[in-house]
Amino acid sequence: MTDLRTTALHDRHEALGASFTDFGGWLMPVRYTSDLAEHHAVRTAAGLFDISHMAEFEVTGPESGAFLDYALAGAISPMRSGKAKYSLVLAESGGIVDDVIAYRLADDRFLVIANAGNREAVAAAFTERVTGFDTEVVDSTDAYSLIAVQGPIARAVVEATAGIADVQPALADLGYYAWAAGTFEAAPLFVARTGYTGEDGFELLVRNEAAPALWDALTAAGAPLGLVPAGLAARDTLRLEAGMPLYGHELSLDIVPAQAGLGRVVAADKPDFVGKTALAAVVAPDAPVLVGLVAEGRRAGRAGYAVLNEAGDTVGEITSGALSPTLGHPIAMALVAPASSGLDTALFIDVRGTRIPATVAALPFYQRAR
CATH class of the missing domain: 3.30.1360.120 (Probable tRNA modification gtpase trme; domain 1)
Known part of the structure; x- marks a missing residue:
């Protein structure tokens, strides 16, 4: 360095x-x-x-x-x-x-x-x-x-x-x-x-x-x-x-x-x-769009992890992810196919070979009290 x-x-x-x-x-x-x-x-x-x-x-x-x-x-x-x-x-x-x-x-x-x-x-x-x-x-x-x-x-x-x-x-x-x-x-x-x-x-x-x-x-x-x-x-x-x-x-x-x-x-x-x-x-109709993802448990998706649909097909990729310190559950942003981008869509994150259930959520995940 x-x-x-x-x-x-x-x-x-x-x-x-x-x-x-x-x-x-x-x-x-x-x-x-x-x-x-x-x-x-x-x-x-x-x-x-x-x-x-x-x-x-x-x-x-x-x-x-x-x-x-x-x-x-x-x-x-x-x-x-x-x-x-x-x-x-x-x-x-x-x-x-x-x-x-x-x-x-x-x-x-x-x-x-x-x-x-x-x-x-x-x-x-x-x-x-x-x-x-x-x-x-x-x-x-x-x-x-x-x-x-x-x-x-x-x-x-x-x-x-x-x-x-x-x-x-x-x-x-x-x-x-x-x-x-x-x-x-x-x-x-x-x-x-x-x-x-x-x-x-x-x-x-x-x-x-x-x-x-x-x-x-x-x-x-x-x-x-x-x-x-x-x-x-x-x-x-x-x-x-x-x-x-x-x-x-x-x-x-x-x-x-x-x-x-x-x-x-x-x-x-x-x-x-x-x-x-x-x-x-x-813009191409299949061009990926940014969404929020929320999951249960403690295992968070990280940048580069694949996002899958219920059929197991890859529909996107995590861009940023972490276990949210404020919310207490995993959150991520991901670029996914438009067909998989609707709010509440059920998806999966491939976390080192394990499929973690996730749901499309609105951004931001957190908003301060005004």
Whole structure:
């Protein structure tokens, strides 16, 4: 793992006794103590995540909105300053290069956050697509750290953190998929009410030099309230319960948005965007679609396991699966043939040669109380 990149918080993770894994070319904490304990902390109190491996692109210039309308699947230019939107970078084929979040910072400024493993692919797509637009795209990933506070007490933790000041709008007034500007120890601080866990929460962006002190301050404010550091293992089970896709599992170049249940993300009425022509074609009637699966017992289907119908024919494949810590039974997302995708359809998961009964269920598996 000597060639893997580390975040500005790596020393903090080592001091906490974290176990590490390769994730998108970065050496990232997979857990600190227990996957289950970290998962439950996020559902009942809050978890503190280092997500600095994510890629940040600054998009500036008078035609920034028009450029993003062309480069992404969604309608970005109508978005008001202070808001954010989930979107997709599509290939000409209509397949998914990455899923991203675009934030409007001002009339002529946006921030786009992409997945670590797709940084180069997104950078290449933006570089190619910006031609002809009065816009500049800068990959600023190496300058920033991103820390997430997720869970029911997330707002209380951030509001109690020493050094955070001048946050406007106030966190109590900040809607979901919106952001606020503030300072941390006089350094610029970007606070977004976004996350990847199915809970309320915030993602805080600061320059690398401020990140260790911010991590420490959040820890000091949150520990008495139940905040714990949480790693990638908990993040994965949390996002699975929330029915959130993971690139390389539910999303890929071989999957078009409608197959993944993301047709709503595509602004098909835009005059032009990369992938528009391909998406206008009729998707093959037997193209697999994403569904949720629930099962009894304790044996969970994992990515790559076959999904069978009652006749024993293979009708799909698990994309993500786990024994749900919150719900207490196995859950999975799977790409299956449309004929087997109806709610309550009885299927089976081939778990190492054993057929485990499963039922098609609606996504998400878990929704927090509002």
